[in-house]
Amino acid sequence: MNMPKVYYFYLWRHRFVDDATDQIVARTCFGITSNPDNRIHGYEGHVGHVVKFAKLWTGHERLIRELETRIKTDFFPYTVVGTGGFRYEWITEEVNFDSIVKWVDWEVENTFVGIKEIK
Amino acid sequence: MATQTRTINRGANPFAPMVIQQNVNLTPTNQANIYEPLIVRGARAHSNAHVQEALKRLRIRLGGEKYTHKHFGELIWVKISDLDINIEIQRDEDAEHQANILEKFDPRIAMPVMATKLKNGRYSVWEGQQTSCLYYHLYHAGLIDGDFLVQVKAFDEDMIVPGTDLQGEAVGNYGFRQINGGGRKGIDAYHLHRSRVQGVRLYDSDFDEDVQSELIQQTLEKNNMFPDKASNARGQSALPGMVTYIHGLNTIAGHGTDMKLFNKSLADLNWALAWHDKYYPAEKGVDGGFILAFGRLAHAARTAKVPVKLDATVEADLYKLFQTQYGSPKSFHKDCKQRLQDFQDDNDLVRSWSDSCLTPLLVMDYYNPSKFAGKLNLPQVPDMNKYSGY
Numbered sequence: 001m002n003m004p005k006v007y008y009f010y011l012w013r014h015r016f017v018d019d020a021t022d023q024i025v026a027r028t029c030f031g032i033t034s035n036p037d038n039r040i041h042g043y044e045g046h047v048g049h050v051v052k053f054a055k056l057w058t059g060h061e062r063l064i065r066e067l068e069t070r071i072k073t074d075f076f077p078y079t080v081v082g083t084g085g086f087r088y089e090w091i092t093e094e095v096n097f098d099s100i101v102k103w104v105d106w107e108v109e110n111t112f113v114g115i116k117e118i119k
Numbered sequence: 120m121a122t123q124t125r126t127i128n129r130g131a132n133p134f135a136p137m138v139i140q141q142n143v144n145l146t147p148t149n150q151a152n153i154y155e156p157l158i159v160r161g162a163r164a165h166s167n168a169h170v171q172e173a174l175k176r177l178r179i180r181l182g183g184e185k186y187t188h189k190h191f192g193e194l195i196w197v198k199i200s201d202l203d204i205n206i207e208i209q210r211d212e213d214a215e216h217q218a219n220i221l222e223k224f225d226p227r228i229a230m231p232v233m234a235t236k237l238k239n240g241r242y243s244v245w246e247g248q249q250t251s252c253l254y255y256h257l258y259h260a261g262l263i264d265g266d267f268l269v270q271v272k273a274f275d276e277d278m279i280v281p282g283t284d285l286q287g288e289a290v291g292n293y294g295f296r297q298i299n300g301g302g303r304k305g306i307d308a309y310h311l312h313r314s315r316v317q318g319v320r321l322y323d324s325d326f327d328e329d330v331q332s333e334l335i336q337q338t339l340e341k342n343n344m345f346p347d348k349a350s351n352a353r354g355q356s357a358l359p360g361m362v363t364y365i366h367g368l369n370t371i372a373g374h375g376t377d378m379k380l381f382n383k384s385l386a387d388l389n390w391a392l393a394w395h396d397k398y399y400p401a402e403k404g405v406d407g408g409f410i411l412a413f414g415r416l417a418h419a420a421r422t423a424k425v426p427v428k429l430d431a432t433v434e435a436d437l438y439k440l441f442q443t444q445y446g447s448p449k450s451f452h453k454d455c456k457q458r459l460q461d462f463q464d465d466n467d468l469v470r471s472w473s474d475s476c477l478t479p480l481l482v483m484d485y486y487n488p489s490k491f492a493g494k495l496n497l498p499q500v501p502d503m504n505k506y507s508g509y
Binding site: 074075077078091094095099100102103106107110 | 132133134135136137139140
């Protein structure tokens with residue numbers, strides 16, 4: 001029997017200076033991975049500093065992927081649109097971090113009982 | 120890792136950003152600047168094709184002439200005794216309307232009176248009759264201190280302006296229906312609701328009408344819903360939680376009644392919205408007919424001689440009724456429209472929509488042995504027998 005693969009769902013907060021307004025903007029990135037350390041290394045390589053996930057949940061791949069689908073659906077209008085209209089797995093600064101965490105907690109509590117918060 | 124199993128009976132995630140953000144946007148307390156310069160706002164509308172077309176037509180009508188500052192008349196101060204009402208132009212004085220305004224009177228929001236300056240030196244008021252009468256009441260009740268003069272915007276009766284032959288009282292006659300008719304954009308239910316909510320949330324208003332709207336807004340938010348303009352729900356663009364039938368919310372919640380009664384009626388609205396949130400959280404838009412039907416059902420249950428309890432068992436049974444008979448709140452509303460139309464056709468009545476059929480049809484369907492054959496206790500509602508057979 002194949003053992004279900006363990007996956008992770010993470011939230012990462014990142015601050016940057018917006019060139020247009022010179023203001024510091026804080027956005028939340030979400031994603032899934034089977035290896036959080038590798039994913040962190042990837043982000044560190046892009047931004048050039050140490051990265052720590054703000055929140056981390058784990059569960060079977062199927063559940064984690066479904067959770068990711070849900071967050072993409074519910075937050076679609078608030079995802080960052082980049083060059084050429086490409087949408088990224090980043091939630092705009094309009095939505096504060098706490099409400100995103102509450103959204104995930106509620107999904108875990110009410111639907112994804114097999115997912116556990118580990119950070 | 121073992122996966123637990125359980126039955127999920129979830130509504131909408133209350134932390135989903137769509138509803139939260141829509142409600143946050145309603146009261147933009149976090150915006151640093153709530154002011155947009157007119158030159159920015161005006162410029163946006165200026166590029167509208169219809170605005171440009173209207174300007175083109177007006178330019179033709181002006182025939183190369185231009186308005187001057189003088190053409191707009193002047194703002195002056197006039198004694199009450201120098202004002203006349205042209206009874207050929209104006210409506211009757213409306214004492215009840217004046218009484219309503221007097222109760223909430225604030226001199227800062229009183230508009231200048233529009234008048235034609237007659238050759239005999241008097242002023243013919245063609246817009247602002249009720250306001251002028253208010254000044255009379257205030258003055259004679261001794262509520263205005265000192266020598267009071269009325270703010271009047273006036274023009275000489277022989278003034279001619281480019282692009283029209285109208286002159287003197289003919290201008291007033293035209294202005295009366297322009298200002299009270301198509302020339303003034305009436306406030307829609309959404310913006311009225313928003314203004315009342317802002318009254319409490321931004322400006323600490325304690326007017327009952329504002330407090331009640333804010334409580335209705337809280338009820339929406341509690342049930343993962345948000346108010347929106349009807350235009351935003353056109354076509355397929357309604358979103359889960361979107362309520363555009365603000366008038367229905369106010370009707371069910373008893374907006375405008377005294378606070379004691381309002382608080383009871385608000386519970387009716389809350390019950391209706393909570394049911395929708397529990398069973399149809401993903402429905403695109405909250406149907407207005409549904410709000411009326413369930414709100415009135417809750418009202419009937421609460422006010423019955425022996426009050427009927429609409430508990431979780433009844434709620435679940437009503438959901439089964441919807442599942443088996445209609446499919447969704449929107450379909451229920453459509454179904455009622457069709458059945459009312461059939462009833463009117465068969466009884467040689469003029470076809471016209473009346474939402475009073477909604478709750479009777481709902482209760483009839485619940486008990487109808489050939490439809491749902493419900494066994495639980497629902498309240499009696501008016502007209503239950505009227506639509507029998509439809």
